Amino acid sequence: MTRAATTPMTIDEAMRALMDRLVPVGVERAELSEAAGRVLAETIVADRPSPPVNVSAMDGVAIRLEDVEALASRGLPVAGEAAVGRSAPNLPTGAALWIFTGGPVPTGADAVVQREWLIESPGEVRLAPHVDADAITRGMHIRRQGENARAGDALAQPGVLITPALLGALASVGAVRPLVRQRVRVAIIVTGDELSDAGAAPAPTGLRDSNGPAVASLLGAKLWIDVVSRRRVRDRLDDIRVALAHACQRADCIITTGGVSMGNHDHVPAAAAALDAETIFHRLAIKPGKPVFAARCANGPLLLGLPGNPVSALVTAKRIALPAIARLAGAPASVARPEARAQLQEPLDHPSPITRFALVERCGVDTVRLMSNRGSGDLAAAARSDGFVQIPANDIGDTPVDYYSWSGA
Template sequence: MSTNRERTDTASPGETVARWADSLSPVEAEEVELSEAVGRVLAVPLVADRDSPPLDVSAMDGYAVRWEDLQNRPAVLPVIGEARIGQPPLELAPHSAIRIVTGAPVPKGADTVLRREWVREHGTHIEVPAELGVSRGQDIRFQGENISAGQTVVPEGTLVTAPILGACAGFGHSRVRVFRRVRVALLVTGNELVAVDDTVQPWQLHDSNSWSLRGLLSMVPFLELRLLQHIPDDLDQMVAALTGALDQVDLVLMTGGVSMGDTDFVRPALEKIGATIVFHKLPIRPGKPLLGAMCHDRPVMGLPGNPVSVLVTACRFAGMVLRRLGGISRWQPRPTLVEVNDPEVSNPTLWLYRPVRLVEQAVAEFLPTRGSGDLVSAARSDGFVEIPPNTVGTGLRHYFPWSLL
């Protein structure tokens, strides 16, 4: 028997889905080679194995000296050596200088670096002008000033970017512990849908939804599309497909079949296999029939079947669930604020999502749209903005790109 625990409070749609996502646990962790880690999510903190820098190094090309030898200027100091990158520190004798390049270890006994352009070079010696102002420790990057051994570079739940990949290598981590990829099943429903390379009749539609969602999923390296299946509008076939998918994946995404028509079988199919309905129908447009459920300890999301509804609900709501399952600590959306200007865009009771094009930094313009079936408008846009009820499409609004991240 199914259980119905649908939300009945006045939370916003985003809060409703966020609370559900927060109740989910990330997938298990695994260890991967560093070459496979970019785009994955750290399952443990990245910890520095040594100080950074590991010893005092020069921040400039110039000369390493003792600050006390500069107190009576002008000063003439013999150049007794050259400090180079990748070599152990030299030792500086009193009243002398060592030529040094950026990144080279500061010689023992030196505590200041004079930039080349600050001194007069004479081959075997340098002359330090009387008017030069310099402080002790000038142009030295001190051991551990970036981070000390044992400290956390980035925490668990961080998406591995190129700089983080470099940090992993820099701190000696040839293997990285990350959350395994989130396995996703995509079940596309609808008798009207045919494959993209099949002949389409006037009463049929090429299946665009699966391709839109495949595109979104493929842009996220920690997601894996494990199963893709087209299901006709038939209750028994839908039950069979759901049962099979739930045994293979961490999340089932469905499109279509979530409204109240005679052939909308997603909810009846879920109820037949004992699912808990968490929410169904949110005050949003497009995408109002959006459904969230738990079945066999797996989340299931039913996205409305119209192509723009699929894109909006995937990016605005399913993305939260996917990020949470993937182990990202900052899984809640952090939308950009953009300026829009169309007072005609409004609704007294619904949260509106409208396609926009970015025209300059932090400024967007609404695109003409014919509704949730207008994939042309979505294709011409950069993303969409969120407009709360009882407000209009003017001023600063939250902008979401077409992305699950």
């Protein structure tokens, strides 16, 4: 560690120390049908102009400018249609051709007159009386070849998420197997002798495991993350060491919950040390979540030990684990940034020398209300909340603060 254990790092110092040690995972080809939400790992270029030829932006008729006066006075004969997907026809002088959105602009045409401006009769069209003929100008409603992108133009750079819009662009240029970052494989290990499965009846002093499902849900919602395993182990040093060793063989990131505080049965840091893991930090100047632990396993995987209290586990998963995994995924930093800057409806009563995370509910576009709760074990309060805010050290939150949504990025 970079400082004495009695002087915990700040959240910003910890994130810098963590991010400096992380490099993105490898790359692979993905079928287009499986590429949405993945992180692009190559530059995508247009293989031809877009649009490929001059096309119409409206439904109407294609005409020459020299025929506008005739269109307005006596009308023009309609000599045919410029069909979508066909080669552009020649436009006869003194005539119009039907054309529809996306249709190729006929050779010789100067403008497209929208159908709403026309009076139609069998075999001919005429400009409606309320339309000024001077409003028809050269190039009107014509999308020029290559105006969206020229052949060879870059459409997307590595490190962006493949959104539905980008996926459509990939399809349009024939990039049907884009190069993407591999999904970050995450193994979740929940520690605790008191825990049972969510579907089981717990002992009188026991608890159902809530951390495993909650953390898996938060992380698994990201298509660049693959939660490869979730298991529960007892508070035994050897059991935790074996579980970590097994996870190191199949995961890029290991998330544990519990076992990182000061109790006699908190063995995660010792189990990591037994596997020659390099400690990055242990205990931060934050509340809740102070005991959080981070290390780098000898063979490469990242280990993040989250506290066992459910609110602490969720907050640190969102605020610390998610940005770290995003770095491993090569994803843009924006995917793990706060969703908004929000104003507390009522600030805290007094400042604190450490960073505080507080559960809130939204009560306006950029306003949140602090939620009453009974501490980091109050999962009922967390369930009612919309997310949490980060209140800096020595601050009471009387100016806008970072807001993190449970349902956001």
